[in-house]
Amino acid sequence: MESTERLVRTWMASERDEEIAKIVADINSGSTTLLSVVKALGEYLTAEEDQLRTKGVELLSEVLSRCSAEKFNHQSVRVLTNFYCSKMEDWDTVIPALKGLSHLTTLPAFTPEEASQVLDSVFQHVKMKNIVQSVRYTVFTIFDNLMARHRDALKTMGPDFIGRYVVLVEGEKDPRNLLLAFAIARVIIIEFDISQFVESMFNITFCYFPITFRPPPNDPYGITTDDLRNTLRQCLCATPAFGPLAIPLFLEKLAAGSPATKHDTLVTMSICFPVYGASLARNNARKLWNALKLEVFQPMSISNGIDVESQALQTIRDLVKTIYADNQAINGDESIEGLARDACEECLHILHEPEKSQAKPAIKILCAFLSTTPSICRYTASQLVPHLLKLFINPDEVSSRPSILLLLSDVIAASRDALKQVPEDGSSDAEGVEAALSPFKDELLSVLASGLKVASCRDPAIACLLGLVSTKYLLTEEELGFIVHCVNEVLAEETDEDDEDTSSAALKLLAAISMQAPSHVRDQTLPQLFSALPDRAPSKDDVKNRVKYWKALSALTTLCRQPELFEILVIRLTTRLDLLCFPHSRSDATEADLEPDAAYGHSILLTIHKVLLAKIDEGHHDIPKFIDSLVPRLFNIFVYSAMTSDGRYMVGIDPRLIIAGGRIITSIIQSLPLARQESYVQDLFGAYYNGRVKEIASGQQAISDDLVFRPFDVVAIKTPVPDLNVYLNDMLRWSLSKADSDMQREAAWKMITTINASEFFSGALERLWPEIIANASVEVLARQHHLKAWSWISKGLLVRAHPLLGQFIDRLFVLFGEQMMSMHAAKVFGDVVSTDDVLTKRNHAVVKAIPTFLMLLHTQRYVNSVLPRLINGAGDPTGKYAQTQIGHLIALSSLISQVPKALYAGELPSLLPLLIRGLELPELSIRHKVINTLLAICEDGSADKGAISEHATSLVSTMLKNSRTSGMSSANVRISALKLLGTLPTVVRYDILHPYKAIVIRELAAALDDPKRAVRKEAVVARTNWYGFQLLIEQHLRTFHYRFKFNG
The missing domain is CATH 1.25.10 (Leucine-rich Repeat Variant)
Incomplete structure (x- = not known):
């Protein structure tokens, strides 16, 4: 006892933590008891001096918070609870008393009777507006403890508890406290009878919506904006009773908010609709539809990663799902009434003019309907697809056919994506979505086949076909074969350079088919492509045929990734490589004569290597087997050529072919198991150091034993x-x-x-x-x-x-x-x-x-x-x-x-001026790397936008200079310069770049005539971005004018 009294007196004088730790250690070891501590504190707990009373209660609370729970029994907890509740009446001891109660409420010996007593005391004596944040947090902790451990006791208090709680917590602003307050409020809303306090509970939660909190730098609590948003949303969607109060306020926030507020509101509405119920959603459907469609037809631009339009479409989906949640019937689509029918009719009316700007938002909304419920999906498809097909075959709409097919491609893609989201369990949902396009397959294929024959319709028709092919279970084997036939006709046409995009899209479509039915590509497409590959290379002057085999090899690179097709590719291409490397009648040919053959052979090997790399990235398992077929054949070509060249030039010893072949061999060896790699390395060393070349090389050319390697x-x-x-x-x-x-x-x-x-x-x-x-x-x-x-x-x-x-x-x-x-x-x-x-x-x-x-x-x-x-x-x-x-x-x-x-991010302010000076270096490869580095800096977040803006003038002038054919011979440098030039409007403010806009657009007109197609393509993108820079500002002005007019 004397030791305890001494420690208490010492702490009262010094407030050192060592004394508290010693007291707690003595209690836990049994050297002293809680009763002894209370007795030692007696004079301080009842002292007339306010400071001594406060310190006395504070010491007791500190000791209690560190003691083991086993040291507390029911009697001690009851006594301590009575003591602390009495101290709540003394303003000077409220804070340490709350701290003591926050620990007592966590103890197993704390009973429901004490819970009611503590709540009465807190409600009676605590005024939240008069205490600081940390103390308010202690109050919320007490409520959180009681809610977790003595919820039934709180429920027995009835409406009295909820009414007094609402008054107590109203007006809280601290983020840390709000996280607890929202969690407590959600439990009250869900598990307590709040029928008399619906509006009160709604007010103390919705008053914080939307969350505008931004965490300060180095926030020790690590609370984020999303933490608060998510916990608040859980409150707002906790009961259907909030629906009638929330919907009008949601609409108000949506009409007048910033992009961040709109996005937050839309996300919250999506979460709340299913809870608020179908009846409320139907009753407010027209008002909600008018507000939501505005965010799609007059969208705000994406800024800081906030995409209001996409979220508005998702909210429309959730609204429709809520309204028609009970309408899951497979048949009876004619019974669809209400919002779905009205919205479809409204959007279909807009689609009578598919080339107009409003058609795109309308199709987005209808596509959103496709991923709602099976009945709405089928109904939307049954109205939309025939409408678009009818427009396409209408002779009066010939000029609009490309636009119609673009819209149709969006519909097919949306139907495909909706099917991907449905579980493959044979449910009615899967059947309903799968059946959405099935009734229109024949008409779609007929229209798309005719679209492929018209140049202006070709690209959107291919996009539609790609959507159909990638839709699970939609097309049969015969229909896939028909599509391959139609696409082959497109590829067979003589196309100029500007049709490369179409060819690329067609090959992408065939590649998608090859993943499902490679036999069609094998039997129809590959023979057509291999026939374009000559046995001997065209001459340097025969540009047309050289381009022809380049395109054929490029197409094979895209198509031959599947095991069955890759094996055919290897056999056919290595056969041609043999013919190139060992011609029958060209023994006296010079290096200049054989240069086209070497270039052709190099292209063949590059094609095989590119396909190999793609297969490795996709995780194919058939690569190791080519160690026994492709690798020996390549070694046979290179080794035999080296051993029989006798100092004369041969295609098989050209460095380009050896490097490309080495990369193929390396890729195959890398795919082998480690044990097989080790054995192959032994064979390799045996060949190179001991002359056992037949262990690694075999093929068309027999290597004589007389030849030493x-x-x-x-x-x-x-x-x-x-x-x-x-x-x-x-x-x-x-x-x-x-x-x-x-x-x-x-x-x-x-x-x-x-x-x-x-x-x-x-x-x-x-x-x-x-x-x-x-x-x-x-x-x-x-x-x-x-x-x-x-x-x-x-x-x-x-x-x-x-x-x-x-x-x-x-x-x-x-x-x-x-x-x-x-x-x-x-x-x-x-x-x-x-x-x-x-x-x-x-x-x-x-x-x-x-x-x-x-x-x-x-x-x-x-x-x-x-x-x-x-x-x-x-x-x-x-x-x-x-x-x-x-x-x-x-x-x-x-x-x-x-x-x-x-x-190097920390050195950017000093690096940027030096990098810009580096753009004047005569070495083009260095200049190219510098531009790509600057491009990476521009594309990597917003942290460096200020530094880039500071040097915008120099960057604009330097990039223009590097994009001209007259001053820059390297196409790669011109492409990178145009990319950086096109990126600047997304990084630098409009007012900084505006003085250079006319100059840039004028200079870019010259780049549009660049002899290289890739350069012209980047010039188009850059000019579009600079044009769009000003159009973006004008769009914002039009949007705000439209909204003001609409709301007025």
Whole structure:
């Protein structure tokens, strides 16, 4: 007891936490009791001095909040409850008393009788408007505890509890308190009899709608706007009794609110409609329809990710579902009455003029009806589809047929999407939606087949067919075959460059069919495409036939992903490749004569590789089997060509074909199980080091035993390698002195990079740099080759987080002063972190056994170490070292274009001016990368809009200059420049860009005549965005005028 009294007196004097912790420890260990603590506090609890009483009750509450629940029995809880309730009468002890009660209400020994006593005391003595937020939170915590543990006791208090609670909590504004208040209110609304307090409960919840709270920076509670919105919505949809009160207020908020308010209102209405019930929805259907359709026919533009129009369509769906929830009959569509019939008739009347602007919103609404209930879906389809088909065949509507088919494509897509949302359980819902388009299949196919024959109708007709094909269970095998036949006729027509979009859409349609019925594509389409592939390449002057086989290969790339089709593709294309590489009567042909064949063969291999990559991305399982068919055949072509060329040029030894073939082989090997990869690697080493070439190569050309294949005999390498460092040095020496092409050199460097040998790295640092790279007396080309090897070694060091990386990179800065080496050294900074196809998990590269996030961390450390130095060097204002400054600028541009934005986001204010200067660099590849980096910055959120706006003038003028054919020879640079130019209106404010609008639109007119179609396409997009910039402002003005007129 003496110890307890001493601790109490010490705390009263010092208020240290140590005394409270000691008291609690003594209670939990049994050294003292709660009664002893109360006795020790006796003089303080009854002291006449207000501060002493407050501190005494506060100490007791702190001790109680930390004590174990087992230390409280019913008697102690009853005594403490009486004590705290009595202290509620004393204003100076209300706050610590509430804290004590908030803990007592959580104890198992706390009974319903105490619950009623606590509530009476809180209602009587607490005035929420007179206490601070933290204390109000304690009050809400008490109610929350009682609601969770003693709800029945609260219910027995009847209307008295609800009435007093409404008065108590009215006017709360703190977000943290509101989360609790909304949760408590929802329980009251659902489980208590609120018949006498419907309006009161509605008022204390709806007064917060819509939520406009924005969390402050570094909010310690982490409460978001959505947290409040969601909890408030759960209150508003808690009872049908709120419906008559809420609907008028929802309509009011919808008519006069901002986009955020409208969106919030629409979402809340969607949630509330099913609860408020069909009767209320029917009674207010006309008012709701008039308000909701306005958001579709006069939509507000999407801003900050808020799409009011899409949500309005969803709310219309939910309204219709609510009204017709009980009308699930499969038949009897003629009995549809009310909103669905009226809205359909209204929209169909608008669709009498399908080319007008209002037709698109009308079709959106009708499409929304298709994903409501089965009966409404069938009714809408039965009214809409015949209406559009009748319009299409009407001779007076010939000019409107493309518009009609576009509308029809939206209807078919909506019907398909509605079916996807229905569970496949054989329910009436599935039957009703599935049957929506079935009665009109024949008429649709007839109309669409005729549409394919008219150029202006072709694209929308293909879109309609794609919707039909992708609708489950709708079309039969025969109907799919008919569609393939019709589409083949489109592909067979001679088309110019501007028809590529149509061909692309037609191929997409055939690809969709091939996923369901590949036999039709196999039997009808592939023969047509393979017939367009010649056995021998057309001459350089025969542009027409060269374009023909390019288009055929492009089509095959799109279509041949399915296993059955890919196998046919491989057989047919490798046969043609054999004919190209081993012609019967061209033994005396020169390299110039065979160049068209090499280009054709390269295109064939690229086609196979592209299809392989697509199959890998789609997770196909048939790829590994081609290790026994395609891979040996490719090796047969390349090895036989190399062994029989005798110094003359052959198609099979062209570097382009070898690189493309190597990528195909790599992709197939990557798909193998690890054990099969290991065995294949053994075969590969046996072929390259021991001459057992027949283990990897087999095909049309029989490799004689007299032909020796040992490509590494040049450096006399034996296996197993006795000394790894000697092996690597020999490989490096061979790549730099004996290799005939960049392809050979890079292959050797990739092998070196994959092997971890610290002694070799140290030796390269000590010899390679001073003897060759930094030696100005050495031939420039040799220095550049050695520098490229230096770059690959540095890449391997980065992947391993090797400590030597810093020394390798530091030495590069020395070369910035040399005109012939500066640019090559600068590019290394980006090459080191560039995307690599060797040191990857797919190739089972062991990256120091570290996870991906640590690899990113190593890259971040690298960027953090060199970026400030590059910025300082590139921004040197003295201009004394112009060549060095250019080197820093190229290095900076090279680095930034290869790393994620997150790694340099903090340096953007200082980086942007330097990147814009980088657009003046003569190296077009660097300029292209800089523009793409700026484009990524513009497209990545709103955080950098201010920085972009600050440099808008420079960006506009520079992009215009880089988009002209007269000043820019690279089509890739022109395309990127136009993309960035078209993005600026979405990032920079109208008032900043407005002075340049006329100039930009005038300059873009020249880009519309660019010889490259891809450039022209981007010019159209950019000009549309700049035109739309002003139209957007005008649209807002028209919308507000319309709304004012409508509401008036």
